[in-house]
Structures are given as C-alpha cells and as structure tokens.
Amino acid sequence: EAAVTQSPRNKVTVTGGNVTLSCRQTNSHNYMYWYRQDTGHGLRLIHYSYGAGNLQIGDVPDGYKATRTTQEDFFLLLELASPSQTSLYFCASSDNWGGGDTQYFGPGTRLLVL
Amino acid sequence: GDSVTQTEGLVTLTEGLPVMLNCTYQSTYSPFLFWYVQHLNEAPKLLLKSFTDNKRPEHQGFHATLHKSSSSFHLQKSSAQLSDSALYYCALSDRNTGYQNFYFGKGTSLTVIP
Numbered sequence: 063e064a065a066v067t068q069s070p071r072n073k074v075t076v077t078g079g080n081v082t083l084s085c086r087q088t089n090s091h092n093y094m095y096w097y098r099q100d101t102g103h104g105l106r107l108i109h110y111s112y113g114a115g116n117l118q119i120g121d122v123p124d125g126y127k128a129t130r131t132t133q134e135d136f137f138l139l140l141e142l143a144s145p146s147q148t149s150l151y152f153c154a155s156s157d158n159w160g161g162g163d164t165q166y167f168g169p170g171t172r173l174l175v176l
Numbered sequence: 177g178d179s180v181t182q183t184e185g186l187v188t189l190t191e192g193l194p195v196m197l198n199c200t201y202q203s204t205y206s207p208f209l210f211w212y213v214q215h216l217n218e219a220p221k222l223l224l225k226s227f228t229d230n231k232r233p234e235h236q237g238f239h240a241t242l243h244k245s246s247s248s249f250h251l252q253k254s255s256a257q258l259s260d261s262a263l264y265y266c267a268l269s270d271r272n273t274g275y276q277n278f279y280f281g282k283g284t285s286l287t288v289i290p
Contacts, residue, residue, distance in 0.1 A: 095278075102282070103282060104265060104280055104281060104282035104283040105220070105265065105280040105283070106280075107278070152219060152220070163269070164210075164222045164225065165212075165222075165278070166221075167219035167220050167221065168219060169218075169219050170219055
C-alpha cells in the first residue's frame with residue numbers, strides 16, 4: 063500500500079496569515095495532488111504535479127500556490143489565508159495520470175482560518 | 177468536458193437492505209471509473225475500479241458494472257451492514273494523458289441503521 067503522509071495534521075491561523083502544508087509520498091509515484099474537501103462540494107482539485115519542478119493548475123487554484131521540490135515532496139502554500147480557505151486538505155499520489163491508476167490519499171490536514 | 181454525477185446528499189438504509197448508489201458520467205474518451213470510500217475521520221481509499229475487459233469488479237461485497245451505453249457505474253451491495261456507513265465518491269479517469277482528466281463526484285453519504 064502506498065504511503066502518503068501530511069503535516070501538520072491540524073493548523074489554526076488568522077486571516078492574512080501564511081500557511082504551508084506539507085505532503086510526502088514514499089512510493090516513487092510520478093503524480094501528486096492537493097485537494098480540499100468541503101461539505102456539499104466533495105473533493106476539489108487545487109493543484110497537481112507530475113514531477114519535481116512541475117506544477118499544474120486544478121479546478122480551484124485561487125489563493126493557493128504549490129511547489130514540488132522532489133519526487134517525494136509537494137507543498138501547498140497559502141500566503142494570505144482567508145476564512146474561505148478553512149477546509150480539510152488532502153494530498154494524494156498516483157503512479158500515472160489517467161489510465162486507471164489509483165490515487166492514494168494522505169490522512170488530511172484540517173485548517174482553520176480565523 | 178468530463179464530469180461525474182452521483183446520488184447526492186444523504187442516503188439512509190436499514191441494515192440488511194440492498195445498497196445502490198448511482199453514478200453517471202460524461203467523457204470524451206474511454207474512461208476508467210472508480211468508487212472511493214471514506215469512513216469518518218479517515219482518508220478516501222479505493223473501493224472498486226472498472227476493468228477494461230467488462231469484468232465486474234467486486235470488493236467487500238460491493239460491485240459495480242460499467243455500462244458504456246448508459247454512461248453509468250452504479251455501486252451495489254445485496255445487504256447493507258452497519259460498517260458500510262461512510263462517504264462514497266464516484267470518480268472518472270480517462271486515457272488522454274497530458275491533460276487533467278481525473279474527476280470526483282460530490283459524494284454520497286451512506287448511513288446504515290439497525
């Protein structure tokens with residue numbers, strides 16, 4: 063089973079604050095993803111990457127930056143956090159893009175923006 | 177564009193009754209379809225995925241059949257168990273690599289009562 067870890071698991075910040083969410087996968091997967099999960103909206107893709115240094119925009123990118131520093135590490139940055147970004151954030155990885163490859167999810171980071 | 181529509185909101189069933197969660201999709205290409213399950217305070221994880229050769233995937237008593245004619249991949253189980261209470265996502269992935277092509281539905285929350 064693929065291993066995806068996230069840190070921190072919980073985070074509280076204030077409006078305008080700077081937040082970095084971290085994700086690491088240890089299965090040499092090519093693709094990594096950041097999602098947010100909100101009641102009534104399900105899982106929504108923020109950004110994704112298919113390798114170190116690559117970044118692709120997802121469906122809800124506004125207010126978020128991301129960076130893939132290595133094959134293993136993918137970061138989500140909120141430089142001016144707003145209350146609307148209060149959510150549960152999941153990182154996921156897969157070996158390939160499309161073609162039926164399973165996405166493996168991390169345990170999630172719960173972010174509260176006051 | 178590609179999309180996934182599933183039974184939205186809350187579904188409540190009595191233990192022992194059959195389960196059917198609907199999923200229909202739109203895709204320009206030949207997609208893979210998935211069902212992911214998320215139990216309370218856990219990450220989403222793969223439950224089922226469609227095969228290319230029309231076999232019916234089964235796992236933990238759940239099964240789903242990909243019907244290309246009706247663009248559907250409904251999730252079924254003959255007898256609901258209390259442990260089936262969870263959030264279920266239908267998802268689509270098509271073969272057009274190099275283009276963002278992984279889509280989740282909004283999720284169906286299943287509650288099984290005694």
